[in-house]
Amino acid sequence: MADESVQREALIAAIENVAARIEAEKSTLTDLDSAIGDADHGNNMHRGFEAVVEKVDEFEEMSPADIVKTVGTTIIGNVGGASGPLYGGSLMSASQELEDGITAETSIAFAEAYLEKVKDRGDAHLGAKTMVDALTPAVHTYKKSIEHDDLPPLTAFAKAVDAAERGVEFTVPIRAAKGRASFLGWRSVGHQDPGATSTLFIMQEILKTAEE
Amino acid sequence: MADESVQREALIAAIENVAARIEAEKSTLTDLDSAIGDADHGNNMHRGFEAVVEKVDEFEEMSPADIVKTVGTTIIGNVGGASGPLYGGSLMSASQELEDGITAETSIAFAEAYLEKVKDRGDAHLGAKTMVDALTPAVHTYKKSIEHDDLPPLTAFAKAVDAAERGVEFTVPIRAAKGRASFLGWRSVGHQDPGATSTLFIMQEILKTAEE
Amino acid sequence: MKKLVNDPSDYVDEMLDGMTAAYPDRLRRLDGTKVLVRADGPVDGKVAIVSGGGSGHEPTHAGYIGDGMLDGAASGEVFTSPTANELNEMIQACDAGEGVLCVVKNYEGDVMNFDTAAEMAEMEDIDVAQVVVNDDVAVEDSLYTSGRRGVCGTILVHKAVGAKAAAGGSLDEVQAVGEKVIDNVRTMGMALTSCITPEKGEETFDLGDDEIELGIGIHGEPGTERTDMMTADxxxxxxxxxxxxDLEVEAGEEVVTIVNGMGGTPLSELFIVNRKVQELLDDRGIETWDAWVGDYMTSLDMMGCSVTVCRVDDELKDLLDADVDTPALKD
Amino acid sequence: MKKLVNDPSDYVDEMLDGMTAAYPDRLRRLDGTKVLVRADGPVDGKVAIVSGGGSGHEPTHAGYIGDGMLDGAASGEVFTSPTANELNEMIQACDAGEGVLCVVKNYEGDVMNFDTAAEMAEMEDIDVAQVVVNDDVAVEDSLYTSGRRGVCGTILVHKAVGAKAAAGGSLDEVQAVGEKVIDNVRTMGMALTSCITPEKGEETFDLGDDEIELGIGIHGEPGTERTDMMTADxxxxxxxxxxxxDLEVEAGEEVVTIVNGMGGTPLSELFIVNRKVQELLDDRGIETWDAWVGDYMTSLDMMGCSVTVCRVDDELKDLLDADVDTPALKD
Ligand SMILES: Nc1ncnc2c1ncn2[C@@H]1O[C@H](COP(=O)(O)OP(=O)(O)O)[C@@H](O)[C@H]1O
Ligand SMILES: Nc1ncnc2c1ncn2[C@@H]1O[C@H](COP(=O)(O)OP(=O)(O)O)[C@@H](O)[C@H]1O
Ligand SMILES: [Mg+2]
Ligand SMILES: [Mg+2]
Ligand SMILES: [Mg+2]
Ligand SMILES: [Mg+2]
Known part of the structure; x- marks a missing residue:
C-alpha cells in the first residue's frame, strides 16, 4: 500500500466525503428515525461530522491511526445519544489496529475490532435491527474476499458495500430488539434502521473516495 | 288586552319558542362570538334558556310579571359572562313594569325600562357595537308606532323587529367600543355583534308567537 | 378536536372534582357550585381574598388557593364569568368577619357579575371591596374600549394582597396594596396558535402557518394585530x-418579570424568551429582582406567551417574597 | 413549524441561558458545557445526585436542581443523550468527596454515555454509583427489547434519593433508596398529538384526527399501539x-400518583384525568397518600399524559415528604 502521506490524504478526502454525504442525507436519516425512533439520527450524525471536519487542519500532522482516533473522540464529544458512543467509541478503540499503517491486513483487523466494539457496547446480536446488521455482513465479506478469495482490497471493499446494502434491506422486515425501535414492538417491522443506513452511507463514501 | 291566563299561555309559548330558536342558533351565535369575542355567546344563551325551560311548570302558577322576573333571575343564576347580567338583570328589573298585566302601555314601559337597565349596567352608548344597537331602534320604533301612529301593538312590534334587524346590520361596519370586541380595536369592523343578534332572534320569536 | 375530555359540558365540573381529588387537604368545593375554597377556611381574623372568572386559565384561579394567597376562587364555564349567585356564595363562605376583597379582571362580564355579587353580599352585612386589574397594554385605553383587559399581572395582585391579608392587613390596607400592584404592572401577550374550547371543538381563529397574533387576551380572542412569524427574540x-x-420604567428601578405560557407552549421555549427579556432589561439598566417563568395564566391549549413587568419597591418585595403555600405557587 | 425559537441549533443553549437568567441564585452553568449545577454546590459532606438526558422534557432535568433533589443535570440536544464528556464534567463538578449517584433512564444512549462517563470519573478517584430507571409498563421486558424505558417515575427517584442524600445518607444508602423506588414505580403514557422537534420542524409521527397513540415514551416516538380516540375516562x-x-398493588396499600402532562396538554385536562384515576384507586381500596398533577416530564409540545403509580412505605413517605427547594418542585 501507499506511503503514509498518501494514506493521510486519502483518509482526509474520505472523511470529507463522508461528512458531505451525511449532511446531504441528514433529513433522510432523521425521517427514518422519526418512524421508529426519536427523529434525531440525521442531526446527531451531522453534528458529529461537522465537528470532525472542523479538525481537518489538525489531521495534516497526524498518523492515520491518530486521525481515526480523533474522529472517534470528536464524535464521542459531540454526538451523544446511542450513535455517539457506538460510532465514536468503536472508531476510537479500533484505531489501535491501524498503528502500523493501513494495509490489507490491518484494515481487516480494524474492521473486526470495530464490529466487536459496537456489539460489545450495544449488546446487540445480529438481527436486532441495528447498525450491526449492516456491519456484520460487510466485515465478513471483506475478510473472506481478501483472505480466501485473494481479491484486492478495493474489490473486496466494493463487495463489502454490497453486503452492507443487503444488511440494511434486511433490517426492514424484522422486529427490533435493541435501540429505541425495540420499544415499538411489532410496529418496528417494515421500517429501515437509521443506524444501519448511516453505516452504509459512510461505507459508500469511503469506497467512492478509494475508487477515485 | 286578553285576560291573565291567556297572557300567561302566550308568554310561556313565546319563551319556549325563544328557547328553541336559541338552541337552533347556538353555533351561529358562538361563531359570531369567535370572530370578535371568546366563542361562548351561543353556549351562554343556550345554557340560560335551557334552565328557563326547565322552570316552565312553575310558570303555570305565576303572574306574567313574575314569570318575566323568574326568567331574569334564572338567566342571572345560570349564564354568567356579560350576557348573563345584561339579559337577566334587565328582565328582572323591567318586570316590575308588568305588575298590572301586559297592555300596550305597560309593554312600552317595560321596553323602555329594559333598554335603560342594559345601558345602565353595560354603560354602552348607541353605536358601541353591542345589543344596545339592536334594542334602541326597536324600542324607539315600538313606542313611536303606538303613541304617535296609533298602530296596534302587534303591528308596532313587527316594525320594532324590522328596526332591530337594521340595528344588527348597523353593528357590522362599526368599531366596537364596549364588550370584548372592543379589545380588537379596528379589527372588530366588518363583524356582526353576537349580543345584538341574539336580541333580534328573541324578538323575532316573540313576534312569531304573537302572530299565531 | 383532540382533548382529554368526556362530555364537554362536564368539563369544568370534572376538572374541579379532579382538583379536589388531588388536594383534598387544601381545597373544598361549595356544594352545588363551581366555587373552591380553602379547606381550613374561613381563616379567623383575616381579610378574605377571593377571585374568579371563566375557566380555561388553569392554574388560575383555584390553583392559587391557600396560605398567603386566595381564600376562594369561582370558576365559570370556559371563558365565561361565573354568575353573580355563585360569586355571592363564595364571598359569604370566605368571610371571617373582617371583610372580603374581590380581585376582578377587567372584563365587563366579570365586573358586572362581581358588582351584583357584592351588592348581594353587602345586604348580608359583609364588607366587600374590589380591585380591578387591567394590565394589558395591547389594548389602548380609549373611548373605543371598556378600558384595558386584566391578564397575567393578576397573579402578582393575588400574591401581594394575599400576603398583606395574611399579615393582618385591614380590608382598606389590603385593597390599597392591590391598587399599588395594579398601578405598577403591565403585560402583553401573543399567540402562535388559537386555542380550542371544548364546547366549540374548533379553533376560535384561523391562523396561517406563517402568521402569529400579537396583543391577544386570555380568552382565545384574536389579538390586536396579525403579523408574519417572528423569531423568539x-x-x-x-x-x-x-x-x-407603557410602564415607563427607568434605569436603576427594580422589577419582577413573568414570562407566562399560554398552555400549549413548551417550558423550554419560555426560557428561550426569558433569556432575551432579561437581556433587554439588562441593556436598559433595569434590575430584575425576581423572574418567573412558567404557565401561570393560560388559555387552554393555546401556544404563545405573555411578558409581564411589575415595578417593585421594598413593600411589594416583602409581600411578593412572603410565605405562600398553594397548589400552583409555593415559596 | 410554530415555535418560539431563533436558530433551532441554538435551542438548548438559549434555553439554558434563559434558565440561569431566571434563577441566577440557584443555577450555575459549567463553562462551555450544557451542564447546570447548584450555584452553591458542591455541598460539603453530601453525596451528589446527578441526572441528565436529552432536552425537550422540561422541567426535567435542570428544573429539579436544588436542595433536596439534584446537584447537577446535563442536557443533551433535543431527545439526544448528553455526551460522555459532559456527563464526566458534571460528575467531577458535583462531587464533594462523598461520591456521586447517577440517575439514568433506561435508553441505550443514556446508559452507554453514563457508563463511559463513570469510567472516566472513576479514573479521577471519584466514587460513582448508578441507578437505572425503567418504569414504563407499555414496553414488555422481553428478548425483543433493551428492557423497559425510564419515564416519569424518574421524578420520584430524584426526589427520594435527593432527600436521602440531604439527610446524610452514604452513597450505598442513597443508591439503595433509588432501587427501592424503581422497584415500586410504574408508568404508562399516551399521546393525542405528535410533538415537533425544533430541528425537524414537523410532526415525528402522523396521527389522524380520530386517532391516539397508547404506550408512548417521552421522545416523540410512536407508542406501542394506535387506537381510535377515547374519552378522558x-x-x-x-x-x-x-x-x-403490572405493579400488583393491593387493597389497603398506599401509593403516590402522578398525572403528568406531555407539554401541550392544558392543566384542566390533567385534572379531568386525575378525577378518574383517583376514582379507580378508590374503587380498588388503594389509598392515595399523595397525588401530583402537572407537567413534570414532557415531550416538547406533545398533547397527552402519563399515569404513574408508586407504592410507598414509611421510609419512602418520609423521603418524598422531605424538604425540597428547586425551580420546578417545592414542598
Ligand atoms: N444497542 C444497540 N446496538 C447497536 N446499535 C444500536 C443500539 N441501539 C441503537 N443502535 C443504533 O443506533 C441508531 C440510532 O441512533 P441515534 O438515533 O443517533 O441515537 P438515539 O437512539 O439515542 O436517538 C439505531 O438506528 C441503531 O442502528
Ligand atoms: N358593556 C356592554 N353593554 C352592552 N352590551 C354588551 C356589553 N358588553 C358586552 N355586551 C354584549 O354582550 C355580548 C357578548 O355576550 P357573551 O359572549 O355571552 O359574554 P362575554 O363577552 O362575557 O363572553 C356582546 O356581543 C354584546 O352585545
Ligand atoms: Mg434517534
Ligand atoms: Mg363571549
Ligand atoms: Mg365569555
Ligand atoms: Mg436520540
Whole structure:
C-alpha cells in the first residue's frame, strides 16, 4: 500500500466525503428515525461530522491511526445519544489496529475490532435491527474476499458495500430488539434502521473516495 | 288586552319558542362570538334558556310579571359572562313594569325600562357595537308606532323587529367600543355583534308567537 | 378536536372534582357550585381574598388557593364569568368577619357579575371591596374600549394582597396594596396558535402557518394585530418594549418579570424568551429582582406567551417574597 | 413549524441561558458545557445526585436542581443523550468527596454515555454509583427489547434519593433508596398529538384526527399501539389498569400518583384525568397518600399524559415528604 502521506490524504478526502454525504442525507436519516425512533439520527450524525471536519487542519500532522482516533473522540464529544458512543467509541478503540499503517491486513483487523466494539457496547446480536446488521455482513465479506478469495482490497471493499446494502434491506422486515425501535414492538417491522443506513452511507463514501 | 291566563299561555309559548330558536342558533351565535369575542355567546344563551325551560311548570302558577322576573333571575343564576347580567338583570328589573298585566302601555314601559337597565349596567352608548344597537331602534320604533301612529301593538312590534334587524346590520361596519370586541380595536369592523343578534332572534320569536 | 375530555359540558365540573381529588387537604368545593375554597377556611381574623372568572386559565384561579394567597376562587364555564349567585356564595363562605376583597379582571362580564355579587353580599352585612386589574397594554385605553383587559399581572395582585391579608392587613390596607400592584404592572401577550374550547371543538381563529397574533387576551380572542412569524427574540423584544414603554420604567428601578405560557407552549421555549427579556432589561439598566417563568395564566391549549413587568419597591418585595403555600405557587 | 425559537441549533443553549437568567441564585452553568449545577454546590459532606438526558422534557432535568433533589443535570440536544464528556464534567463538578449517584433512564444512549462517563470519573478517584430507571409498563421486558424505558417515575427517584442524600445518607444508602423506588414505580403514557422537534420542524409521527397513540415514551416516538380516540375516562382507565396490574398493588396499600402532562396538554385536562384515576384507586381500596398533577416530564409540545403509580412505605413517605427547594418542585 501507499506511503503514509498518501494514506493521510486519502483518509482526509474520505472523511470529507463522508461528512458531505451525511449532511446531504441528514433529513433522510432523521425521517427514518422519526418512524421508529426519536427523529434525531440525521442531526446527531451531522453534528458529529461537522465537528470532525472542523479538525481537518489538525489531521495534516497526524498518523492515520491518530486521525481515526480523533474522529472517534470528536464524535464521542459531540454526538451523544446511542450513535455517539457506538460510532465514536468503536472508531476510537479500533484505531489501535491501524498503528502500523493501513494495509490489507490491518484494515481487516480494524474492521473486526470495530464490529466487536459496537456489539460489545450495544449488546446487540445480529438481527436486532441495528447498525450491526449492516456491519456484520460487510466485515465478513471483506475478510473472506481478501483472505480466501485473494481479491484486492478495493474489490473486496466494493463487495463489502454490497453486503452492507443487503444488511440494511434486511433490517426492514424484522422486529427490533435493541435501540429505541425495540420499544415499538411489532410496529418496528417494515421500517429501515437509521443506524444501519448511516453505516452504509459512510461505507459508500469511503469506497467512492478509494475508487477515485 | 286578553285576560291573565291567556297572557300567561302566550308568554310561556313565546319563551319556549325563544328557547328553541336559541338552541337552533347556538353555533351561529358562538361563531359570531369567535370572530370578535371568546366563542361562548351561543353556549351562554343556550345554557340560560335551557334552565328557563326547565322552570316552565312553575310558570303555570305565576303572574306574567313574575314569570318575566323568574326568567331574569334564572338567566342571572345560570349564564354568567356579560350576557348573563345584561339579559337577566334587565328582565328582572323591567318586570316590575308588568305588575298590572301586559297592555300596550305597560309593554312600552317595560321596553323602555329594559333598554335603560342594559345601558345602565353595560354603560354602552348607541353605536358601541353591542345589543344596545339592536334594542334602541326597536324600542324607539315600538313606542313611536303606538303613541304617535296609533298602530296596534302587534303591528308596532313587527316594525320594532324590522328596526332591530337594521340595528344588527348597523353593528357590522362599526368599531366596537364596549364588550370584548372592543379589545380588537379596528379589527372588530366588518363583524356582526353576537349580543345584538341574539336580541333580534328573541324578538323575532316573540313576534312569531304573537302572530299565531 | 383532540382533548382529554368526556362530555364537554362536564368539563369544568370534572376538572374541579379532579382538583379536589388531588388536594383534598387544601381545597373544598361549595356544594352545588363551581366555587373552591380553602379547606381550613374561613381563616379567623383575616381579610378574605377571593377571585374568579371563566375557566380555561388553569392554574388560575383555584390553583392559587391557600396560605398567603386566595381564600376562594369561582370558576365559570370556559371563558365565561361565573354568575353573580355563585360569586355571592363564595364571598359569604370566605368571610371571617373582617371583610372580603374581590380581585376582578377587567372584563365587563366579570365586573358586572362581581358588582351584583357584592351588592348581594353587602345586604348580608359583609364588607366587600374590589380591585380591578387591567394590565394589558395591547389594548389602548380609549373611548373605543371598556378600558384595558386584566391578564397575567393578576397573579402578582393575588400574591401581594394575599400576603398583606395574611399579615393582618385591614380590608382598606389590603385593597390599597392591590391598587399599588395594579398601578405598577403591565403585560402583553401573543399567540402562535388559537386555542380550542371544548364546547366549540374548533379553533376560535384561523391562523396561517406563517402568521402569529400579537396583543391577544386570555380568552382565545384574536389579538390586536396579525403579523408574519417572528423569531423568539423578536417576539420577546416586541412584547417587552411595549410593556416597558407603557410602564415607563427607568434605569436603576427594580422589577419582577413573568414570562407566562399560554398552555400549549413548551417550558423550554419560555426560557428561550426569558433569556432575551432579561437581556433587554439588562441593556436598559433595569434590575430584575425576581423572574418567573412558567404557565401561570393560560388559555387552554393555546401556544404563545405573555411578558409581564411589575415595578417593585421594598413593600411589594416583602409581600411578593412572603410565605405562600398553594397548589400552583409555593415559596 | 410554530415555535418560539431563533436558530433551532441554538435551542438548548438559549434555553439554558434563559434558565440561569431566571434563577441566577440557584443555577450555575459549567463553562462551555450544557451542564447546570447548584450555584452553591458542591455541598460539603453530601453525596451528589446527578441526572441528565436529552432536552425537550422540561422541567426535567435542570428544573429539579436544588436542595433536596439534584446537584447537577446535563442536557443533551433535543431527545439526544448528553455526551460522555459532559456527563464526566458534571460528575467531577458535583462531587464533594462523598461520591456521586447517577440517575439514568433506561435508553441505550443514556446508559452507554453514563457508563463511559463513570469510567472516566472513576479514573479521577471519584466514587460513582448508578441507578437505572425503567418504569414504563407499555414496553414488555422481553428478548425483543433493551428492557423497559425510564419515564416519569424518574421524578420520584430524584426526589427520594435527593432527600436521602440531604439527610446524610452514604452513597450505598442513597443508591439503595433509588432501587427501592424503581422497584415500586410504574408508568404508562399516551399521546393525542405528535410533538415537533425544533430541528425537524414537523410532526415525528402522523396521527389522524380520530386517532391516539397508547404506550408512548417521552421522545416523540410512536407508542406501542394506535387506537381510535377515547374519552378522558377511558384513557385514565386504560393507563391506570395497565400500571396497577403490572405493579400488583393491593387493597389497603398506599401509593403516590402522578398525572403528568406531555407539554401541550392544558392543566384542566390533567385534572379531568386525575378525577378518574383517583376514582379507580378508590374503587380498588388503594389509598392515595399523595397525588401530583402537572407537567413534570414532557415531550416538547406533545398533547397527552402519563399515569404513574408508586407504592410507598414509611421510609419512602418520609423521603418524598422531605424538604425540597428547586425551580420546578417545592414542598
Ligand atoms: N444497542 C444497540 N446496538 C447497536 N446499535 C444500536 C443500539 N441501539 C441503537 N443502535 C443504533 O443506533 C441508531 C440510532 O441512533 P441515534 O438515533 O443517533 O441515537 P438515539 O437512539 O439515542 O436517538 C439505531 O438506528 C441503531 O442502528
Ligand atoms: N358593556 C356592554 N353593554 C352592552 N352590551 C354588551 C356589553 N358588553 C358586552 N355586551 C354584549 O354582550 C355580548 C357578548 O355576550 P357573551 O359572549 O355571552 O359574554 P362575554 O363577552 O362575557 O363572553 C356582546 O356581543 C354584546 O352585545
Ligand atoms: Mg434517534
Ligand atoms: Mg363571549
Ligand atoms: Mg365569555
Ligand atoms: Mg436520540
Amino acid at each position: 423578536e417576539v420577546a423584544e416586541h412584547l417587552t418594549e411595549n410593556v416597558l414603554s | 377511558e384513557v385514565a382507565e386504560h393507563l391506570t389498569e395497565n400500571v396497577l396490574s
